[in-house]
Amino acid sequence: MSTVTLSNKSSYERMMQLLGGMWFMLLALVYAIKVGSFSDSWSIVLSSFCLASFYVLLGLLVMTRPPAKAHADGLLPRVAAFVGTYLPWTIGFFAETDKALPNIASTACLLIGMAMMLFTIRHLGRSFSLVPQARTVVQSGPYRWIKHPLYLAEEIAIFGVVLKVLSPLTLALFVLHLGVQVCRIYYEEDLLRRNCSEYASYEASRWRLIPYVW
Numbered sequence: 219m220s221t222v223t224l225s226n227k228s229s230y231e232r233m234m235q236l237l238g239g240m241w242f243m244l245l246a247l248v249y250a251i252k253v254g255s256f257s258d259s260w261s262i263v264l265s266s267f268c269l270a271s272f273y274v275l276l277g278l279l280v281m282t283r284p285p286a287k288a289h290a291d292g293l294l295p296r297v298a299a300f301v302g303t304y305l306p307w308t309i310g311f312f313a314e315t316d317k318a319l320p321n322i323a324s325t326a327c328l329l330i331g332m333a334m335m336l337f338t339i340r341h342l343g344r345s346f347s348l349v350p351q352a353r354t355v356v357q358s359g360p361y362r363w364i365k366h367p368l369y370l371a372e373e374i375a376i377f378g379v380v381l382k383v384l385s386p387l388t389l390a391l392f393v394l395h396l397g398v399q400v401c402r403i404y405y406e407e408d409l410l411r412r413n414c415s416e417y418a419s420y421e422a423s424r425w426r427l428i429p430y431v432w
Contacts, residue, residue, distance in 0.1 A: 239281035241304060246273035248311075261325040262314070265378070268332045279339065298405060302398040306376045309391055312383035324381035331375025334360075338367045355410065355417050365407070365424045369399055403427075 252266035315321065341359030360367035376395065380388045403426060410417040426432050 235281050239277040242273045242277035242280060246270045246277065249273070259318075259321060261321045265325045265328040268329060272332050272335060275336070275339065294401075294405075298398050298401045302395060302402050305398075306372075306379070306391065306395045309376070309379050309383055309388050312385070312388060314382045315384065320381050320384060324378045327374055327378030327381065331371050331373075331378060334371030334374065335368065338371055355414050355420050357420060361424075363424070363429060365421060365426050366403055369403065370427045373399065 246269075249266040249270040253263055253270060338360050341356055341361060364370065373396065376392065380392050407417075407421065411421070
């Protein structure tokens, strides 16, 4: 590969890191504004604070992650990664319900999902990425039991957002997102299998998302 090609690839990756980080910072700002709105109920304020804090952390991780050993080949893994990452969080821009029960259930899901995400990212560290990339095989924390705890945590949190804006459209977006996430899981596993020799023994003794189910 020529020096020019390597430089272009590096520039593209830095641009994607910057744009991805800015997107999550924008989401953090949106939810931080909600925290400052005293007209909102305590449950909305609490969930908005958790989301804002999480997005700041996520934005920083995206912008500071180190170079990968290998990237997934082709356009489809990249499309699946960006759709799976950005599409579901646009649900939060829909009109929210003012009913107590959906907001309480939503808050519970968001808090559980955010706590799981922060715990997982603490062990994942700078191996975190959006597009499937090979860095290292993390086996500590939740990765001792399942291979994709971050995806599980994300789905719990996204379901919490759906509960706040429950409608046929948001449910359809959630189901679509689940399908995209399954594709991301298969792309990621294939990449790690081909580039990390220790992954074969690791995946043989772990479930993907839910023990004894899948």
